[in-house]
Amino acid sequence: MPATPVADLELDLDAFEGPFDLLLTLLLAENLEPREVDVAAIVVAFVERLEGRGEVDLEACGEFLVLIAALLELKARLLFPEEAAELEGLEPEQAAEELARRLAEYRRMKEAATWLAERLASQRDRWFRLGPAPLQPRGERRLAPQPPAALAEAIRALATPPPSVSLAHMALRFPPVSQFLERFRALLARRSRFDFEQEVGGLSRVEQAVAFLALLELRKTGEIALSQPAPFAPIRVSRADSERTPQWTARSA
């Protein structure tokens, strides 16, 4: 697999600033919440990068699509764990209606934000004082006697775990990335190489996505080498020491 411009894609998001592969590493190490990440901004950054190169790099697009899809799914599930379960039981018409309702709501809010921005611009020549006047007399704040029990009650409330954990949410939990890290390490301790598709063939889409993230993590730490003869061809995973691919190791540095 030739070097692609995906891993070192520079990002400047609300929650993260740096190269794309560092973003993935942070997500895998659970140092960054997927819900903090603005996926659309990553896509825009990537498209800008492609445009800057002036040629279509199919290899890069393929790798990027896989990564971004995994990221999106991860994020979507985490954002709407219960909704996803709700929508599953719906007929296509109902689901479409529900989605339309949500999209319409978001669109209205975007319109409202635009209105607010315009309103603000029209108020630019309205100046008023923020806060007290320079020669304002100051009154003291006085508080009626308070029961000490209110303090204990507040602490108790803070020490109470959040209520009602829905089972639907539990059912959609992700397998930890570490599970796949261990599994792949064990596999490579026995065999020098394996086929990714064969290993994850029987798993759900979510598990496959997490497995793929585990793969990237192992590549990142230099434990494995990856090869793929052609786009969409099977991904071959091998121990780093047995089949070192110069491009990968160079990029991992």
Add this chain to the structure above:
Amino acid sequence: MDSPLRLISTNPLDRLARTIEALLVVAAAPLSVAELAQATDDDSERVEMALALLSERYCEGRSGIVLERVAGGFAFRASRDAAEACARLFERPVERGLSQAALETLAIIAYLGPCSRPEIAKIRGVAADSAVASLVERGLVAEAGRERGVGGAVRYRTTPLFERVFGLESLAALPRLDDLAEDAEGLRDRLLEVAEARAS
């Protein structure tokens, strides 16, 4: 400045108006008719009459100090003629660098009333934490209790400062959402088409 002096000092309504202008020039925020009536120990009707007098005196074109009805009350501000001079001397810390994310979050809180960060994230599809934090820091939104009592997420509402900065008499002065965006019909039809195509 221009009306005959004697008249001012003898007319009791004018005396009330003078007290009200004194209150407004030192107040930290707009004062409602009720607050003015309480402070002047007078009745609301007379306070409103005095405010009408003051509105005539402190208006654009006649005075550098302008009386405006905003954020549920009355407040003095600079006349628009003086905007350039104000800009040379003062800053606008509240609205400087307000991001698109912050504006969307603000719109959601203003329109949907008290709502929590998870609710905002659900509508925007991105976590709202930093946007909400910046709005709280600017004083445009404030905490308003927790969802479902104990253990729930903190909810936020807009503040009077929000109304003042955006020049709104009250939240009711926001345009109706229905007037802002086309209805959901067209969108739903498009989605239905896609759903049917997939089902067939």
Add this chain to the structure above:
Amino acid sequence: MDSPLRLISTNPLDRLARTIEALLVVAAAPLSVAELAQATDDDSERVEMALALLSERYCEGRSGIVLERVAGGFAFRASRDAAEACARLFERPVERGLSQAALETLAIIAYLGPCSRPEIAKIRGVAADSAVASLVERGLVAEAGRERGVGGAVRYRTTPLFERVFGLESLAALPRLDDLAEDAEGLRDRLLEVAEARAS
């Protein structure tokens, strides 16, 4: 000068005076002649002349707004006639209770001993800045050094006023929370644990 009729609208000194009154009504601190000259893009001499005009207009007995020369320059204040109404406006009614945010923050500081704002924010799951600021303003908490020497976050402790308001002889008289933890350290761990669970 022109004919008396057009005096108000065309006299440039009056226009300057109007701009200055606008600046003074927006300013949060007294403005010096130099600042006014800079903002109005005019010279100090003319600014002083305009201020003399304004002093005549905004003076005791004629107006509720009074122009005052103070150490730092010029500022508006309320007239003495309005002193009683001002006292009523700024006298704050005895508040019946604290907001949820303030109560939670106060309880954390009372039970855990000196805490910093980041620590409180971690436990509450929301920024504590405005809650801490309001508690400081009320005199219920006060600064108590910094975390780990210089450069650390400022820590806060409760004050004697806090003990008076809550009817406590000392912090040792706080209601016991033995069922939650043995000591402040245990309580801190427990609260941080729950906060983490809430955030996930």
